[in-house]
Amino acid sequence: xxxxxxCLAASASAFALxxxxxxxxxxxxxxxxxARQLATLAKVxxxxxxxxxxxxxxxxGRKTIQSAELEAEGGCLIWSFxxxxxxxxxxxxxxxxxxxxxxxxxxxxxxxQEADEARADAKDHGRH
Numbered sequence: 170x171x172x173x174x175x176c177l178a179a180s181a182s183a184f185a186l187x188x189x190x191x192x193x194x195x196x197x198x199x200x201x202x203x204a205r206q207l208a209t210l211a212k213v214x215x216x217x218x219x220x221x222x223x224x225x226x227x228x229x230g231r232k233t234i235q236s237a238e239l240e241a242e243g244g245c246l247i248w249s250f251x252x253x254x255x256x257x258x259x260x261x262x263x264x265x266x267x268x269x270x271x272x273x274x275x276x277x278x279x280x281x282q283e284a285d286e287a288r289a290d291a292k293d294h295g296r297h
Contacts, residue, residue: 194245195268207239210246211267215239218248218270222263225272231255239267247273251283 196210215237223232235251242249246267251260260283264273278286 194247194266194273195271196246196266197244198241198246202241204239207241207246207267211239211248213248213265213267213270215248218265218267219250221265221270221272222248222250222252225263225265225275226252226254226261228254228257228261230257235260245273 196212198207198210202210219234219237223234226232231254233253233255235253237251238249240247240249242264245264248265248267250263250265252263253260258280260278260280262274262276262278264275265271266273
């Protein structure tokens with residue numbers, strides 16, 4: 170009973186925050202889908218996803234979208250945004266479900282972490 174109450178509380182908290190577990194998504198694209206196929210599966214337009222992503226970064230200050238990408242990540246079709254804040258070197262990476270516009274994750278990355286991720290992405294894209 171205690172465990173089910175904890176799960177219920179965690180679910181309610183995630184719902185209240187507008188986020189959910191990274192494994193819960195509304196669109197699961199096929200493995201090795203190309204950009205055109207991903208675009209066909211996306212139900213949420215980029216402009217709406219951008220608006221949702223900007224609202225998910227709660228820090229005060231001027232926010233700027235540095236990059237945006239529709240991608241399959243962890244079995245989910247997401248809009249991925251890197252958002253910068255004026256006067257800060259930190260980047261906020263926001264994943265928005267491309268099926269229902271739910272915020273799946275918000276991560277803060279240092280410049281070094283961002284560079285590491287860019288290198289890993291370049292390496293992954295080189296394999297396909």
